[in-house]
Amino acid sequence: MAATCEISNVFSNYFNAMYSSEDPTLAPAPLTTFGTEDFVLTLNNQHMSPEGPVGCVGPQTRSQRDRTEPPAVLHLAEKASWTGERPQFWSKTQVLDWISYQVEKNKYDASSIDFSRCDMDGATLCNCALEELRLVFGPLGDQLHAQLRDLTSSSSDELSWIIELLEKDGMTFQEGLGDSGPFDQGSPFAQELLDDGRQASPYYGSSYGPGAPSPGSSDFSTSGTDTPQSSHSSDSGGSDVDLDLTDSKVFPRDGFPDYKKGEPKHGKRKRGRPRKLSKEYWDCLEGKKSKHAPRGTHLWEFIRDILIHPELNEGLMKWENRHEGVFKFLRSEAVAQLWGQKKKNSNMTYEKLSRAMRLILRHLMRERIEIYSSAPLTLGHSFFPCATKVN
DNA sequence: AATGAGTTTCCTGTTT
């Protein structure tokens, strides 16, 4: 599926542009572990087998983890690979990085880009006429052409341009309340940031910290065991930030009778396999509606956005080894709660989230291996967005 | 209406 590869490239290069200034290196054997706190997910593909994770995937033990070097903290301010050189001297990888950056920056639909035609170095790119760029990139071609012209014409402006770029990024980020900035529509943060101008989650900004939820924010704890609230949001009027604490964390998972198997409530059954024990009963009492997340919010996007905005999610996840594609759940249940919040599913747990991630990874490994083998491997290529089908 | 994608949920077996 070519589009898949393209999207993968986009994320790969966006990740690289955002975080890395070095050439990507091939990674060692893949390792996935979706477990409890401190467990590590490694999504590398060099040795991925079509059979899935069996034999090449396994948990990283605490002792193994303890031996790892403390990961460097990565920030948005780190320069993209292409920022240090003139476009004429860009490598193919740098060209891809730059294109991916522009795609992201302009919120352009990458699925419409034929990335197979992007296999060119900087010199070739600079020789592309506007029409050619339009042909390959559509409306984005104009933007690329203008940017290229600026980059190539001002020899002395390079540094200032980089600074400007970084400032822009920073500004966009800070102005995220008005313009989603680095967050795309599918970002787990977009709506929260837009929502009434308040911190949507205690995990963001300065207000959150381990065990330190904001006094003014919707107050759910990492463990979800304290401060029960009656914010039983409905899909019709509630915001994403509403977190239903009548979930299994507050009320024991098996503490309530479930609706009878196959017995629909209000015509439609809830998403997913019916719960064996009925929380639905309580949902009925509380006037809850069915929960479903709007299309366009995928788990991989959610995870990606957490990872690429470390300044926002500090304490939730972090890169363990970016080049090897290893990231770490620092507060797994909190991530799950946030995901559940996004999907309006107060029953989300890390167990379920990790199951979904395993499925994504498996799907990825089964169907994308041929893509990986023909593409330069970087973290992003092994990052799991590729499981998404694009028209 | 049928189908596929992407989950969500439950469950069981394995590993730590």
Next chain:
DNA sequence: AAAACAGGAAACTCAT
């Protein structure tokens, strides 16, 4: 023994 983890299977929503 218990917790953590992996993965099968069924069921769901949404988009096409």
